[in-house]
Each structure stands twice: as structure tokens, then as C-alpha cells.
Amino acid sequence: MKKIVVFMVSAFCALSAFSEIEVNTNYAGGNAVVKKIDGNEIFLEQDLRDTSGWWFYWSFEVKNAGGKEITVHFANKDVIEAHGPAYSLDGGKTWQWLGADSVKRQKDFKSVSFTHKLPEGADSVRYCLAFPYQMADFKEFAAPYASGERKNFKIYNLAKTERGRQNIYATFGNPNGPYKVVFTARHHSCESMASYVMEGIVSEVMGDSETGKWLGENVEFLIVPFVDLDGVEDGDQGKNRKPHDHNRDYAGVPIYSTVKAIKEILPKWGGEKLKVMIDLHCPWIGNRGGDADLQRRVFFVYSQETPAQKSNLGKLSKIFEGVTLKTPGAIAHSANEDIPYGQSWNTLKTRSSFKSWGLTLEGVEICTTLETSYSDVRGLQITDSSARNIGRNLAYSLKEYFEKTASGIGAK
Numbered sequence: 001m002k003k004i005v006v007f008m009v010s011a012f013c014a015l016s017a018f019s020e021i022e023v024n025t026n027y028a029g030g031n032a033v034v035k036k037i038d039g040n041e042i043f044l045e046q047d048l049r050d051t052s053g054w055w056f057y058w059s060f061e062v063k064n065a066g067g068k069e070i071t072v073h074f075a076n077k078d079v080i081e082a083h084g085p086a087y088s089l090d091g092g093k094t095w096q097w098l099g100a101d102s103v104k105r106q107k108d109f110k111s112v113s114f115t116h117k118l119p120e121g122a123d124s125v126r127y128c129l130a131f132p133y134q135m136a137d138f139k140e141f142a143a144p145y146a147s148g149e150r151k152n153f154k155i156y157n158l159a160k161t162e163r164g165r166q167n168i169y170a171t172f173g174n175p176n177g178p179y180k181v182v183f184t185a186r187h188h189s190c191e192s193m194a195s196y197v198m199e200g201i202v203s204e205v206m207g208d209s210e211t212g213k214w215l216g217e218n219v220e221f222l223i224v225p226f227v228d229l230d231g232v233e234d235g236d237q238g239k240n241r242k243p244h245d246h247n248r249d250y251a252g253v254p255i256y257s258t259v260k261a262i263k264e265i266l267p268k269w270g271g272e273k274l275k276v277m278i279d280l281h282c283p284w285i286g287n288r289g290g291d292a293d294l295q296r297r298v299f300f301v302y303s304q305e306t307p308a309q310k311s312n313l314g315k316l317s318k319i320f321e322g323v324t325l326k327t328p329g330a331i332a333h334s335a336n337e338d339i340p341y342g343q344s345w346n347t348l349k350t351r352s353s354f355k356s357w358g359l360t361l362e363g364v365e366i367c368t369t370l371e372t373s374y375s376d377v378r379g380l381q382i383t384d385s386s387a388r389n390i391g392r393n394l395a396y397s398l399k400e401y402f403e404k405t406a407s408g409i410g411a412k
């Protein structure tokens with residue numbers, strides 16, 4: 001978060017104040033360690049901070065480069081997504097992908113660079129691994145609902161974070177309906193595309209569509225938009241944070257105040273009506289080709305389910321697949337791409353993750369992770385709007401799940 005200013009020292013540039021390129025990370029979510037600025041070339045790497053091992057989140061702003069063609073070199077392996085870096089010319093309000101053509105990758109993924117010819121007058125441009133999403137974005141999104149008049153939308157204090165921030169959760173829908181549902185995001189702070197999926201879910205429920213009406217009448221929702229709020233605001237990786245990250249904090253006594261509050265509040269709030277809990281994530285970086293491109297999809301992750309819970313998730317996943325296939329232009333989900341428990345990296349033995357903890361709560365039918373690729377699913381871009389559409393399709397799927405398959409209180 002330190003402001004880093006590096007002035008060019010060549011004789012030519014000493015004559016021209018306009019040539020001083022500045023790299024800044026002093027804003028919410030900023031993350032980069034600048035090594036050198038040489039002419040229009042910037043050399044930097046992601047700031048790993050307290051991460052155990054390697055990860056790939058970064059976010060920085062380049063100033064005074066309007067009209068120039070800049071090249072940014074990343075020293076610590078290939079940290080650029082399938083569609084290039086995300087960039088914003090309006091101070092982080094709107095984002096797009098720069099494109100795969102802007103990127104030069106080393107074959108062995110040891111380093112990577114991108115080149116961008118900035119429009120004249122674009123004197124400040126932000127770049128990020130993906131489209132960022134901060135507390136300020138959530139507050140802006142939730143502002144139209146803040147009066148609480150619509151569908152009982154309410155924001156509550158959740159916990160004071162380790163770094164002194166006030167974390168929050170929100171509830172909406174019908175407290176007297178038969179079902180309760182939880183969505184969480186940013187257990188791993190860098191996984192920002194998950195937040196747009198959450199926006200899509202909330203928009204659908206709060207809206208006037210048939211799905212929104214049904215869910216608003218039959219379900220009360222609780223969302224925790226930023227489990228690792230400090231990591232989100234400070235621009236940490238969050239994933240594999242030492243001594244363990246927020247999604248390895250659910251066994252025993254949590255070390256993070258937010259996780260402690262979630263463990264206390266959710267079961268009390270949900271009681272026996274709490275049926276579905278979905279934790280929104282993004283997977284590994286989707287730039288490696290081969291097997292690593294299995295990351296480029298939208299998939300559920302199974303955990304330590306009972307046979308009934310496993311069957312319920314299978315049903316929801318199939319419904320979700322059907323909904324995405326029916327929606328023209330939608331990012332498709334395929335149930336056979338879900339990750340079974342015990343396969344690949346999905347072998348957690350303890351119940352230290354959110355989903356493995358949630359599965360132990362009385363009456364919970366589904367508690368899972370939904371992973372949404374950072375930038376690409378089969379050639380289609382993940383953007384703010386396509387990620388919101390994934391959330392909308394998940395909301396349609398929930399309605400269908402409850403109507404067709406849910407058991408217990410209120411089931412028809």
C-alpha cells in the first residue's frame with residue numbers, strides 16, 4: 001500500500017516532466033512491488049506478503065503514461081489471466097480485459113509481460129489480475145436497498161476485523177418463509193470475480209422477476225460479502241495466508257473474528273430452516289494450458305457430505321446445468337465437471353473449511369463451494385456482467401431445487 005514513485009533518470013527525461021511514469025498501489029486492493037521503471041517499461045511483481053508459497057494476485061495504477069505504449073514485466077512467474085490483464089481508465093469504476101494479444105508469455109511460465117498503448121489523455125490507468133470488487137463497490141450496490149423497505153433488506157455488523165475494520169452481513173427475503181439460504185464470498189480475498197456472482201444472486205432475489213418474487217416470499221437469505229475483509233481492502237492474496245487462511249479456520253476455535261462470528265451467528269439465524277449454503281470462490285489462475293485449463297469453468301466442489309447431502313448437491317448441479325444451457329449466451333455449467341471429494345487437490349481431512357463445517361449443521365441439505373473462473377469459460381469472457389448472470393442462473397436453479405427436491409419444513 002506504499003506509494004511508490006520512481007522517476008526516470010535518463011538525460012532525455014530529465015528535460016521533460018511529462019515523461020515521469022508513476023506506479024501507485026495506494027488504494028483499496030492495491031498490490032505490487034515495483035522493482036524498476038525504465039523509460040516506458042515497468043518491472044514489478046505481485047506482493048505475496050504473508051502468503052505461504054506462490055500466488056498470483058496484483059493490482060496497480062500507472063500515472064502520467066497517456067499516449068504512451070507501456071510494457072509491464074512481471075518477474076515472479078506468469079500471473080496474467082487468459083484474456084490478459086484487466087484494466088480501467090476511469091479510476092476503477094469500470095473494467096475490461098485487455099486481451100490475450102497484449103500478453104507475451106514465457107513458455108516455462110517463469111515470467112510474463114503485457115504491452116498497452118494508452119489513449120492520449122489517459123493519464124491514470126489501473127491494472128489488475130481480474131475485475132476488483134471492494135467494500136465500496138458493495139456499498140454502492142446495496143445503497144438502493146438500504147432503506148430496508150424492499151424485501152426486508154438489512155445490513156448488520158458482523159465483527160471487528162483483526163485490522164480494525166467493521167465487517168458486515170446482510171439479510172433479505174422472508175424471515176417467515178420455509179427456507180433459509182447463505183451465500184459467502186472472499187474467504188480468499190483475491191477471488192474478486194466471485195463477488196459479481198454474488199451481486200447477480202442478490203439482484204435476482206431483490207428484483208421483480210418470477211424467480212425474485214418466489215425466492216423473496218419463500219426464502220430468507222444471509223450473505224457475507226467479504227469474509228476476509230482486511231485482505232480485500234489491503235490487496236492481500238488471502239489464499240494460503242499464514243498460519244492458515246480464512247477457509248481453513250472452521251475447525252476448533254477460529255483465529256479470525258469474522259469466522260468466529262459466522263460460526264456463532266449462522267446456526268442461530270438459520271435454525272432448522274437453513275437448507276443451502278454456498279461459498280463463492282475463484283479457482284487457480286487460468287493461463288497454463290493443458291490440465292490447468294480445467295480451471296476455466298464454473299464448478300461445484302464436493303466435500304465430506306452424507307450420501308443424502310451428496311445427492312442433493314448433484315441435483316442442484318444438474319438443475320444449474322440445465323438452466324445455463326437454456327439461457328442464450330450464458331456461461332455454461334456442466335455437472336460432470338464438478339470436483340468429487342477425494343480427487344485432485346480436494347482431499348481436506350479435517351473440517352476446517354466453511355463447506356465442511358456447514359455440512360455438519362442440523363438440517364443443511366447442501367453446503368458447497370462454487371468456483372468461477374477468473375476470466376474465461378470455453379472462450380467466453382468472465383466479466384462483471386457475465387459473472388452476474390452466473391449468479392442469476394444460480395438463483396433460478398435454487399428456486400427449481402426447492403420446488404422440486406427440498407425436504408423438511410415447508411416442502412410440498
Ligand SMILES: [Zn+2]
Pocket residue numbers: 187188191239281282283
Ligand atoms: Zn478460494
